Amino acid sequence: DIQMTQSPSSLSAFVGDRVTITCRASQGVGNGLNWYQQKPGKAPKRLIFDISTLQSGVPSRFSGSGSGTEFTLTISSLQPEDSATYHCLQLNAYPWTFGQGTKVEIK
Amino acid sequence: EVQLVESGGGLVQPGGSLRLSCAASGFTFGNYWMHWVRQVPGKGLVWVSRINNGGSDIVYADFVKGRFTVSRDNARNTLFLQMNSLRAEDTAVYYCTRGNRGPDYWGQGTLVTVSS
Numbered sequence: 001d002i003q004m005t006q007s008p009s010s011l012s013a014f015v016g017d018r019v020t021i022t023c024r025a026s027q028g029v030g031n032g033l034n035w036y037q038q039k040p041g042k043a044p045k046r047l048i049f050d051i052s053t054l055q056s057g058v059p060s061r062f063s064g065s066g067s068g069t070e071f072t073l074t075i076s077s078l079q080p081e082d083s084a085t086y087h088c089l090q091l092n093a094y095p096w097t098f099g100q101g102t103k104v105e106i107k
Numbered sequence: 108e109v110q111l112v113e114s115g116g117g118l119v120q121p122g123g124s125l126r127l128s129c130a131a132s133g134f135t136f137g138n139y140w141m142h143w144v145r146q147v148p149g150k151g152l153v154w155v156s157r158i159n160n161g162g163s164d165i166v167y168a169d170f171v172k173g174r175f176t177v178s179r180d181n182a183r184n185t186l187f188l189q190m191n192s193l194r195a196e197d198t199a200v201y202y203c204t205r206g207n208r209g210p211d212y213w214g215q216g217t218l219v220t221v222s223s
Binding site: 034044046049050055098099 | 151152153154157166168169202206208209210211213214215216
């Protein structure tokens, strides 16, 4: 199975800060890498698919990049409504595997 | 508007069975792969299974193989998850999700609790 390691597991930042979350895969995943945002008690919401394609309706402050085994989700200017847990998902090979999640809090 | 509504969760004893349903609306159900993903409250997301749009190709995570069966009824726009031989570690919120490039829309989830 492909292991997805997310870092950090949590972070706290100020409104307006640039925030970066990393996902490392135990082997290459091609372009099969998605990012999801999940707020407490809610279902996840897809932010990014195919490494860097922004889901329709998602603010442009969210962006994804990377290749091979290392991928990043960047929030260019953190907003209060971005407080959530973020998950990466590799869908290059079965079983699809998620990272363990990164909890983002606002200072 | 895309809607996915799960039902069928609840409390079941170890070794028991449950059948989850997911009613889909707002899109052409038969055009999409569907997935089940689960999450222990407070923990991470875990992919469970994928069924292709016609129902002929199904993939399972190893930890449910031989115990869970995914199926779909495209005429009724409904996805199913038959769960047998349930274990305490199957306790989780089960999400129905849609997506041909990984899950895009998700249902609200249904809680399955396996306990005596």
